[in-house]
Amino acid sequence: MWIQLGCLALALLGGAPQSEKDPKPETKAPPAEKQESPSKGDAKKDSGTKKKDEKGEKAKEEAKPKEEPPREILPPLEPGPTLFIRAKRVIVRPGVELEGAAVLVRDGRIVGVGAGLEQPKDAQVLDADTVCAGFIDVWSALAIDPGSLNDGGLGPASKSADAFDMWSAEELRRQTLRAGVTTARVQAGATARVGGTGAVVRLAPGLDERLVMLTREGCVAINVGLSANAGGGGGQLQVIDGQLVQVDAGARGMDIFDRLADLDRIGGALEQGRNYLQAQIEYKHELAEWKKKIAEKDAELEKEFKKAKKDREKEEKDAKDKGKTFEEKKYKEDKQPNEPRYDDDGETLGRVWNGELPLFVQVHRHAELRSFFKATELYTRTRFVLVGGSESRSFTKQLSERGMPVLVWPTLRGRGAPDEYDGADLSLAGDLARAGVQVVLGSGGADPAATRDLPLMAQMAMGHGLDADKAFEALTIGAARILDVDRRVGSVERGKDADLLLLDGRPLQGATRVVRVISAGRVVLNPEN
Template sequence: MSRRSTFNRVAPNRVALAALAALSIIAAPAGAEPATRTAPDDGDPAAESSEQYLINAGRVIVRPGEVLENVRILVRGGSIAALGRDVEAPEGIEEISGAVVCAGFIDPWSALGVDAGSLRDQRTEPATRTADAIDVHGQRHLRREALRAGVVAARVQAGGLARVGGVGAVVRLNPDLSAAEALVLPDAVLAMSVGLSRGGGAMDVFDRQGEVDRVRGALDSGLAYRQNEVEYRYDLEEWEKAMAEKEADLEKDFKKAKKDRDKGLAKAEEDDKEFKEKKYKEDKKPRKPSFDSNKAALARAAHGELPLVVQVHRAAELRELLKATAGVDRLRLVLAGATEAESVAETLVERRVSVLVAPSLARSDARDEWAGADLGLAGRLEQAGVEVLLGSGGETPDLTRDLPLLAASAVGHGLEREAAFEALTIGAARSLDVADQLGTVEVGKSADILVLDGAPLLGTTSVQYVFSAGRLVVTPQN
């Protein structure tokens, strides 16, 4: 699998880290734009669609705050092939007209399209891949419903309530795609949780604190693993260089050594003593550290190659978690749920930690940690300057369909509409490292876009057409 670049917001400021970055196994330095992305495991992604369309759009929301009027969009080969006033229509192409075109919505915290047992599994490990639990044959109607509501992709996660949920994946929700086509990114995030009541009652405060320590412990083991790996490569390189130099020296000095030896031999014979060879010494070859898939996954998260999404709710754990992870400079932390996140809003802004809010309308099965959740959280955090993402909560598959509705209700409770729209499109795409494919309406991106009859996230606007990887999957007729 090709390595992906990072989206680090925190510059590596430690000398040690800078040294590590110089070595090839560390990702590109912070600030670099994403260049290469991981492709799904097998085969090419959905770019093979033979369908093509021309969309005549009254308004195109390219990205939040950037709107073009009276534009034509050419969808071909799965992606947006052209966009502009004077895009020519190839002969015989199907034309579609609509008032507003925008990027399809992404649910960054969904339970849709994943094997139910894997969602509930609490024995998941850092290396557990949600991509292996994606069920392209199941929940077809729910996925279709989600598409009709404009939700085109989702981050799904095995082990949603486990302490460590493993690696989450971003998938397209189009039920007609094969697994290879549906997978946008098989390794999008690493998920953990702190202080959830799992099955039994709520844990006591010390256990919850213990879970915070575990998160830090896990990250440390990842850091140590990577450090070892880097040191090994460095040591090996050094050793090989040293050996090469040594050999060159020995070759060079061989004549002299031979002369000395012959002299020594002659002298020993003369003195009637036993000849002693010179003792040869060299440094031991460094040993390769043993492979550990779990620590490798933790290392990727600790180094910011994967965002770390931690579901955590209570003020005390939020505070402690932020404290515990403060030293992990490259970490890209996303807090999920975060019911009491207002109390740490300042730190969140300062550390540029985003919060994934699930603005649920009602929770009949509300667990302890969700107590006090209200629809205003997203708005208040946003006003405090925290980057807010919106998700459906990762437990109920049906809720992914309702994400636009949930977002609209968050808007009704104080979240700026534009912030909500950003959260569902480019905000989610950026956080999940899929912004090269999803999240905006730009030439070259995958055509996962919506045609609406009005402004997005309004109760009166309906979704007219939905494109998934360049295929027209929803029309007013179907």
């Protein structure tokens, strides 16, 4: 049945916008505006613009001063400094290194990378052994307010960006910078069935708000078969020693049927999104058709009005002569199609279904993974990211065939870990990568403090078989690609935002220290602080 529906939807969508990989600049236009456009009718619009053109540019100029420029929350952003970073080694991206090169940063951006770069006079000069891109945690709970992290009632359209408190956990974020993690995808609803829309943020404390949010809508997260949400709804997160920790909550509380029901929800969610999109598109076409018909009818009525008027006068007269009451002719026309109701969850899931937003699905156990691959087979437009995947070793074939990346949390599992992690061990990342699966790393998304330890986790994975370049890629450009921010961060290339680490040795080596951190072109960590 899915095949049929999928085909139908594809046919309907036709040239529907494919996923736009560019990071969106700030918030989307409110959806109501979108819905408005089809109802206006294209003909009207055209005539309107033509008239404007005829009036010429004078009218435009007159109209301009009346419109106030949209206000920002804050006054214009202060430009960032010009930085000239000299390094023995610049790691442009995994596998590409420049010896004795420099990086020029101006107002937040990298404007030059290379060996023969000229040093501008106004630049602040920084020296480093190695320069590389800042690390990205693809699975973080840092600075997400505890209420939202623990909220089981989130919907797909609930935004983690709203739960991200840029004024909180300052010290923890400073420590995280010191470890080299500059950017994270933060996600609320750690143990909820639906975690909502995740955000990609810069972690440096004290940054201007406009620099903090890389994207307010980075992905949608769904969790399958987490024993922590066995109680239904809210997960069990507890504050232990001032930190939010995921606590084993009746690990066996969820049986296989519950888990499969969780899995069914993925299909349900995608169907909801697809249906929403479909309804919107159908409505657009139906409305256009109806309008065309009505316009024709209108013209016809207009044409025959004189006759109709005469007929009416005659009938009226006849009725009067016969002493009857005159009755108007009944007018009938096709009913205007009903506009589908706006639904923010449906809209978000629609964007997930057609691949605009990646879908992060946390699945761990063998049985669920098997069903997951089966159930999602036909959603070819959707960009899945498998999260956790404790027992995903036996599915490397499916994963690489479908090009589905896996977000691994390389950690030692201690006592009291929920049973879905039973199959996890530190060699998972290495095993998957060797089998040709794209691997990214994350710090688990439940403990805010874990983001700080992400480079350490990567090193543990390296110690258990993950290739060093692959690990570096997983923390930089690989992570950026998955989160659709690869045009802005993840490598040291011209035109990108300057989110850089200045190291005293090679990255991801135990003895290497992060000396300075540059985030959005601002020096946010010095040896002094």
